[in-house]
Amino acid sequence: MSCLFCRIVAGDIPSTKVYEDDDVVAFEDIHPQAPMHVLVVPRAHVATVNDLGADHDRLVGVMVRRAAAIARERGYDSRGFRTVFNCNADAGQTVFHLHLHVLGGRPLAWPPG
Numbered sequence: 001m002s003c004l005f006c007r008i009v010a011g012d013i014p015s016t017k018v019y020e021d022d023d024v025v026a027f028e029d030i031h032p033q034a035p036m037h038v039l040v041v042p043r044a045h046v047a048t049v050n051d052l053g054a055d056h057d058r059l060v061g062v063m064v065r066r067a068a069a070i071a072r073e074r075g076y077d078s079r080g081f082r083t084v085f086n087c088n089a090d091a092g093q094t095v096f097h098l099h100l101h102v103l104g105g106r107p108l109a110w111p112p113g
């Protein structure tokens with residue numbers, strides 16, 4: 001299995017997991033860009049947002065709602081946080097297993113760089 005996040009999901013590569021269920025695993029980003037920087041990752045391998053089909057609609061909802069739950073647990077719900085799916089080169093995607101970045105704990109600039 002060559003995919004980094006498939007290996008993290010399987011537990012073959014260590015991570016600091018903050019949540020897991022039958023659909024998703026969430027863990028701390030190894031290079032945090034904000035005081036909260038968690039990745040919400042589906043257990044199933046999906047490379048990019050371009051590869052999502054209608055059969056993934058429930059999964060995407062689970063991912064987004066889990067991101068909100070993690071932000072709420074950390075007290076960032078009312079002050080705000082950011083959720084990001086990077087897709088392919090122009091967005092800087094480096095790991096080709098779908099992941100939702102959950103960033104918070106500092107003001108986040110807009111537009112992004």
Ligand code: AMP
Nearest residue numbers: 015028029030031086092093094095096
């Ligand atoms: P992206 O650029 O959207 O593909 O984001 C990939 C993210 O995965 C980056 O924020 C990396 O810091 C993060 N990352 C890479 N390797 C690991 C790892 N072993 N454990 C946790 N996060 C990682």
Ligand code: ZN
Nearest residue numbers: 003006045097
């Ligand atoms: Zn994978």
